[in-house]
Amino acid sequence: MNWEWLGEFFKGMAKPVAALAVVLMAVALSYSQKLGLESEMAYSIVRAFLQLSVIGFVLQFIFNQHNAVWIFLAYLFMVSVAGYTAGQRAKNVPQGKYVAGLSILAGTSVTMLLLIVLKVFPFTPRYIIPVAGMMVGNSMTVTGIAMKKLRDDIKIQMNLVETALALGATPQQAIHQQVKRALILALSPVLDNAKTVGLISLPGAMTGLIMGGASPLEAIQLQIVVMNMLVGASTVSSIMSTYLCWPAFFTKAYQLQSKVFSSD
Template sequence: AIILSTVLQMGLRKSLLIGMVRSFVQLIAVGYIIHFIFQLEGIVYQILLLVAMSVVASFTAHRQVGGIRGVFIITWVSIIAGSILTLGFLIAFGVIDTTPRYFIPFGGMIIGNTMNSIIIALERLISQTRDRRHIVESALSLGASPRRAIHHLLKSAVRASLIPRINMLKIAGIIQLPGAFMGMLIAGASPIEAAKLQIIVMYMIVGCVSISIMVLSFLMPRFLFNKNEQLVFTEEKDILKL
């Protein structure tokens, strides 16, 4: 990839190199951290690790979307809400237990996938609100509430963020063999057991993403408008300020 980027002058060589080095360092580091937590076998340490993951995910979303004040806390609250409800449901019904070998991988999967969906939703909502600012302001001038004025934009953002997860459900086992399924096979599990685990993982991810996106859509409008119910976009930049 680096050679192709250099030959084709795509300008991605530096990003690829940084990404490769970062992924190597991060995976080795998290391997040691999780190994240490496995030895402790304490639920508190597992929760702290997942909270740290959610903070990093929220910070990543904040940087990806742009200088939007309030996005970090909105993203974090949305991720935490979806994670607590999803993991709590799985634990309460005995689908998984709180041992590190289940709790940490499952928690990491839902946090990572939820972060990606939240970034898609935020980018879609912000870009569409900016492009259709005159429509939103016209609705406000006619007496619509801020939430009502951007209702159709929220729906579009929610749909855009959920489409990849819906497609994942549709093509699983036909076009794509998902990661958990392949991992179980490599570890020596039977194909049936691998399929069962993958079904749990997919439903878990879709459930957490759906909950988190709904929480995000509920919270986001208050950060798009000021106390006078005016859009807080600046004209020059795609930035929101309170």
């Protein structure tokens, strides 16, 4: 096995270490303003350094393999962590972690399958894993927000929902407006980002390509694909999360589950 990349890695760490100067500046400012964030800043940076270093070695190993199993394992790991994180945000939603995980899996896998079938990306670790990571990350955010917002809105408007149920509405009809608001709130940041991309800031994928030597036109083409896939995956994941979680808000007799809305 060729280990030259390891030497290159340590050689390339000179710039990240030098960039710690700006973190020290932030720590100094926090101390001077008595914010009490110095230890948290240090912990966050050390954790980020370790996590990125480990994932760098893992990806280097996977990229050197010629087995699709590693792609699926990496993808499932990302989905599992994202599902757990989104479920933590919506901790009062019954089985929230599983709902989030299934929703993220569905939204990202369908989107990825379409991109592969349309030959937008080749099915190789170097393309699939970074692309999947971006989709999973965005789907995690919108899924957590959608589930939390839906549960909170129903709790606030329990009287309206119960009135609709008493008048003969089905649970899905009774919470239609709450589902709609939850989805709009969850998807708004993704859509706003798509509207302003390139005008306010250059996205990470585009910036990385330009700094890596690619032409701006090539970077733009990739970024357009990225924005399209993020919108698609986020929409599917958020909609599925609401459809999967709302049945747990009701009993078999079509009444609201009081225990679901009794705590925060």
